[in-house]
Amino acid sequence: MHCTCRAYGHVSLQLSRAVNGVSVSCLTSLYRNSLLLFSPVIHLLLSPRESVGNYKRAVKRFDDGHRLCNDLMGCLQERAKIEKAYGDQLTGWSKRWRQLIEKGPQYGSVERAWLAVMTEADKVSELHQEVKNGLVNEDVEKVKNWQKEAYHKQMIGGFKEAKEADEGFKKAQKPWAKKLKEMEAAKKTYHLACKEEKMAATREANGKTEASVTQDQQKKLHEKTDKCKHDTQKAKEKYEKSLDELSKCTPQYMESMETVFDQCQQHEVKRLTFLKEALLDIKRHLNLTENQSYATVYRELERTILGANTQEDLKWFSNNHGPEMHMNWPAFEEYNPDAASAPIKKKKPDGAPPTPSTDHVAPPGDRSSVSSYEKNQAYSTEWSDDEQPAGNSGNENGGNGNSFEDDSSVGKPQATGVRVRALYDYEGQEQDELTFKAGDELTKTEDEDDQGWCRGRLDTGKEGLYPANYVEPI
Incomplete structure (x- = not known):
């Protein structure tokens, strides 16, 4: 900032030396060039003809930051519902198909391998429930607590941080805005005087060529032109003076505005840093590939499937339901009165x-x-x-x-x-x-x-x- 002020001082000195004998358009050009030497961020706040009040965008970031915290919490809560719904669907699917498989014709080690897919669904469902719990109980709560600490609501509405920034910008801009208003008024007066001078000169020139204009009228037209020239010169001097005064208070204005802006930037740095850290935590909860339990589920599933033995299953079926099963052929039985009286x-x-x-x-x-x-x-x-x-x-x-x-x-x-x-x-x-x-x-x-x-x-x-x-x- 000190380097910027020195640079501006050099331009201001040139501007002061050039006031006498230099056109106003040239002075205005020098003044605008001096503004370009300052920080691009401050230059954005001070765009030509709309500089007063342009700090509103910086103040609005406080309201935007609070709303973005709400948006992030809503985003996470919606994702948590999706995770829960997916986990519930996996559990329902697993329960239904486990019953169908257990009642169905599949048997042996291949049946166990098939049922292992249902076990995988149950375990993955639990992991997605953990994702949901992590999002709601950790990430959402973390954002909510940070939001509460970073933004303090007022009874009259709005946030304390936004109000302080707005008041700081207004205070820093008030003296300069007053000088700017005076300069704009002087410029308007000068431009009107130039217009009147030009019109008076035109009337005087036309009067000299017209025979109907008397000598006395020509004299009055000439006096009017001289008076307009005098008023124009006087308005020009006042305009140049107000412009010079505005340029002299500009360095202090820029410094004060940048001080308040830096305070806003510090708060925004905290918000952006927190948001980045929060997103990393969210990624950690969502990324199941980094969860050791997730990898274990599929290692166990693969081990169970690879453990299926088709030959043993065929042998078991033959022993229990085929030609190798134990035969219990009918044999002669004596009459048993107890068995005859048993419920049919x-x-x-x-x-x-x-x-x-x-x-x-x-x-x-x-x-x-x-x-x-x-x-x-x-x-x-x-x-x-x-x-x-x-x-x-x-x-x-x-x-x-x-x-x-x-x-x-x-x-x-x-x-x-x-x-x-x-x-x-x-x-x-x-x-x-x-x-x-x-x-x-x-x-x-x-x-x-x-x-x-x-x-x-x-x-x-x-x-x-x-x-x-x-x-x-x-």
């Missing part, structure tokens, strides 16, 4: 439970994509007889039946006391059938039979039959 499992006339109604469906989701083949689905052999009494079944009487007649008994534990939830409303048609609503919970006491019925017990203690496809395990 209900057998529906048409052999299959009713189709579930979609009018009342429980929240777990659509089962339309469930594979038609389920792990617990039983297949009858060619020698099985639908009219065979249940009491004569090998499985009922101690295990003399052929294992091929009930695939679900191989490698799968009997479901004793398994809690299930109703997917649909069901109204019992007979006394030995249960009645429940979608969402009710009950206990499955016997697995699904070959006709699609299960035996269960309500929480009230009532036992009975219900369609297997009306419930899902909890």
